[in-house]
Amino acid sequence: MNDKLNTKNLVLPSKLYKAYWLGRYVERVDSVSRALLSALHSLKHLKSEEPLMSLADSLGIEFTKHEKFLEEILHGDIPSSILYAVRNMRTNAIGLGIERLVRESNILVIAVEEKPDLQKIDEVIKHANDVIAAINNMGRVINEEIAPPEIPEDKRQKQTRHQQQQQ
């Protein structure tokens, strides 16, 4: 029985579990980064800290000063920080052992590890945009590496067997 196995493409339970958590962490980084970006725009254009406070509240981070909050959400050693999420994402990507995912996840970690000047909102906005760009790229690579191959239109039968039988 074992002779017939294609050992290169075996999907082991531990890999499935990692794929699941990889996806969850990618989603977390994506959603937190976008929410942060939106709140930063409010801070810049409307001079309102309220969206940041609301984001802090939803993530369970105490809000005192916005600089302190930005430090925590970006690089804090807490489960709700973006850095924490990308590092966990990378561990799962490494665990999957797919080269391109390892590479993209390391690029994403490097992007998040950059430290903008938290006094300069434009810098923080640029940083959040860089992270979102990197996570978009990660999503694209996940899709290319893990998603089942698409069937080209010309190879696809136009009708189901049921429809064919009815004619």
Next chain:
Amino acid sequence: MHVDSLPSQSIDFSKPESYNEAIDDNLMIRDEYIQFFKNIQNPRLLRLREKAMSADLTAYLEGFTYNVKPNEYNAVPMDFVPRIISRENFQVIEDGIKQRAKALNMFLKDVYSEEKTIVPEELVIGSEYFNPDLIGHLPKNNIFIQVYGADLLYNGKTYYVIEDNLRVPSGVTYPIKIREMSDRYLNVLKRGYNLESYKPWTHLYKAMRDSSWTKNPFMVLLTDGPSGAAYFEHMYLSKIMEIPIVETGDIYVTDSGHVAARIPGEGEVQIDVIYRRVEDLDVFVPGLTKAYIDGKVALVNSPGTGVADDKLVYSYVPKMIQYYLSEEPILEQPKSYNPTIPEELEMAIQNVENLVVKERGGYGGIGTVIPRDHPKSKRDALIEQIKKEITEKPDNYLLQETLDFSTVVTRESFSPLIMRDSYVDLRVFSYYTGDGPQVPPGGLSRFARHGRITNNSSGGGVKDTWIVNLH
């Protein structure tokens, strides 16, 4: 070729008392390195800095890292200056490692066949890695140590084995990855050299197959997972050998005593050989040792091998070679003091300051103390503590003479190009197949950034190791 012919001030010597493998006492470049220094005469034109940085970044992005904490990975520092060893010298290493592998393996066979060995019985039984359950259950072809890593130091005349690693030796892939990077980015440095290729995985794969009780074995690599310190190595080996990498939850022992994995889409698949990269087998897979004992699965390396890399047993290896092979040891060992022998304990106590103190079950630098590397202000108290410890628990330690070992040149900066002498060690691997131990030409050269400690965590890095034929 004199160092004066190199771009000015490009070599900074700080350890003139030690043997430098690249440059002699008269500042003449040694034969092995002449072509290399010719190849880097114009580093700016070669874009050496950019190439080395590209190699570093690529290796990091591809996961060539080690774990500092769970989820945090550091790049393994690589140096573009290779360590070059002549074929003549490497032949001595190769022959010596094969000789040791054979003798250590024969010792293990005797231990687990309840034969008398030349090591005192109380040391064997007292080793924390001795497993009495394995007595009478020998692996296929009586090969226990498919993978063996020996740590060596060189003093310009002789290679010394300072440690044998027989349980789960790590570092197998480091030299492969460094060579891959240097082939990709720094091939220009090899101009004029005829390097021996380094493909150790072919031997490892064969050693695994030869260990199997079945004809067409299904083989896997068992890892402790991506949070483990050596996960890169596990992932990389699994890729180049094309064998699945499995974690603790993936495999289990069936009611019939076989080891199996349940694979979605395939059902239950029986596993015949496990290259295990974990120490505590039954913690990771309950019942695994029993499956090995019953001959239902082959384990690489076999369980129980740690009794032969016990520090006190190590001091008997030269005698093992004489006893089992009727040969003189090819490689030397530093003079050792076994504190369980009263005369040696006395000599060790008198001379602690100049010795290396090793904990019996330690490995890879863990549990090793070098008193003379400690600041003078703290040294006396440390020495007193060591004397007390080795007197109270003599069977817990081995003491060795401190060796003055060799240095190599290592890149310090690129603009301007400055190289510095750094201490270096060498881990050479043997792969025991059905045809005997195989020692591929190369190994892991680790250099120290500061002092003599070459570990990554102490700032040390790794070099490509070239075995070259100069004639």
